[in-house]
Amino acid sequence: MSGLMLVFLVVLIFVVLYQVARSSEMVAQIQGEQQFDKKRNKILGFSMLILMIAFFVGIVWCHEYMLPLMGPEAASNHGVQYDFMFKVTLWVTGIVFVLTQVLLFWFCFKYQRNGDKAPVFFAHSNKLELIWTTVPAIAMAVLVAIGLKAWFTMTGEAPKGAMQIEIVGKQFNWISRYPGPDGELGKKYFLNINDKDNLLGQDWKDKRNMDDIIIPNGELRLVKDVPVELIIGSRDVIHDVGLSHFRMKMDAVPGITTRIWFTPTITTAEMKMKTGNENFVYELSCDQMCGKGHYSMRAIVVVETQAEHDKWLKEQKSYYVQNHPEEFPAEAPIVAPVDSSKKITMNK
Numbered sequence: 513m514s515g516l517m518l519v520f521l522v523v524l525i526f527v528v529l530y531q532v533a534r535s536s537e538m539v540a541q542i543q544g545e546q547q548f549d550k551k552r553n554k555i556l557g558f559s560m561l562i563l564m565i566a567f568f569v570g571i572v573w574c575h576e577y578m579l580p581l582m583g584p585e586a587a588s589n590h591g592v593q594y595d596f597m598f599k600v601t602l603w604v605t606g607i608v609f610v611l612t613q614v615l616l617f618w619f620c621f622k623y624q625r626n627g628d629k630a631p632v633f634f635a636h637s638n639k640l641e642l643i644w645t646t647v648p649a650i651a652m653a654v655l656v657a658i659g660l661k662a663w664f665t666m667t668g669e670a671p672k673g674a675m676q677i678e679i680v681g682k683q684f685n686w687i688s689r690y691p692g693p694d695g696e697l698g699k700k701y702f703l704n705i706n707d708k709d710n711l712l713g714q715d716w717k718d719k720r721n722m723d724d725i726i727i728p729n730g731e732l733r734l735v736k737d738v739p740v741e742l743i744i745g746s747r748d749v750i751h752d753v754g755l756s757h758f759r760m761k762m763d764a765v766p767g768i769t770t771r772i773w774f775t776p777t778i779t780t781a782e783m784k785m786k787t788g789n790e791n792f793v794y795e796l797s798c799d800q801m802c803g804k805g806h807y808s809m810r811a812i813v814v815v816e817t818q819a820e821h822d823k824w825l826k827e828q829k830s831y832y833v834q835n836h837p838e839e840f841p842a843e844a845p846i847v848a849p850v851d852s853s854k855k856i857t858m859n860k
């Protein structure tokens with residue numbers, strides 16, 4: 513409703529301006545063109561100053577409104593770096609933006625035509641061309657270089673001992689897979705995929721698959737201060753792993769494996785305290801429009817301590833065991849034991 517009112521208001525302003533312009537023309541005819549021109553330019557010049565103030569107030573208002581939408585502080589090592597880059601970019605482009613806009617509006621006011629001054633006109637200035645080409649070029653090159661460095665780090669090799677979790681998108685949910693005690697994910701083959709007992713098409717001839725744990729709702733369980741490498745795939749169309757709280761994002765492309773790694777730095781419990789929101793959860797979203805159920809591709813990300821993670825892992829049954837209970841008598845189920853001897857290198 514308020515949107516409709518706003519449109520109505522804008523239309524109304526245009527109608528008023530149009531009427532004012534029409535009546536001004538009539539006044540001009542009565543008063544004589546030259547004198548009227550001076551008056552009109554003065555009004556237009558002042559209008560430009562008022563427009564400039566309204567423009568900047570609007571920007572500050574948008575900024576105040578948009579900022580909370582960014583959510584709480586970054587919860588990963590890379591996220592902190594990206595937020596810093598974002599701020600640097602915003603400052604650099606912001607200063608240029610404010611400077612150029614102030615000059616634009618100020619010039620409209622200051623150099624309004626008043627009849628007795630002839631404007632200076634020059635078609636070309638090498639000095640000016642040189643300044644406004646090289647300065648932005650250097651600034652952009654520096655920003656891009658910093659961005660590329662961050663990109664190569666995020667998509668580069670994960671630190672030794674990083675947790676590996678596979679996350680696969682499908683219309684319309686995520687499926688996550690954790691290596692069992694062997695610490696390795698088994699091979700897959702897409703023709704093996706079936707929704708009954710082989711969600712990711714695991715090749716059962718590969719023994720590394722036997723202890724792999726699959727979470728069909730795509731829940732990601734990460735450990736604070738332990739680097740995690742996400743091995744990303746898709747079963748059908750292009751999806752996108754969006755981890756906004758960690759400032760991470762990567763396409764899930766059918767037929768191609770993509771990877772990103774990062775280190776979560778704040779547990780879910782800690783983030784609940786920081787935000788003062790008892791119901792806070794980290795989320796995994798799909799950031800690529802992938803079909804009519806795209807909106808429902810939400811999964812939960814839990815960041816916990818190593819002890820909590822080990823406890824959770826202990827409670828999980830491997831996907832193979834779950835789907836072949838006849839091969840495993842109930843009294844001796846194969847659960848995924850925790851390999852606590854494996855030392856994980858911290859990424860600082």
Ligand SMILES: [Cu+2]
Pocket residue numbers: 751752798799800801802803806807809
């Ligand atoms: Cu989607």
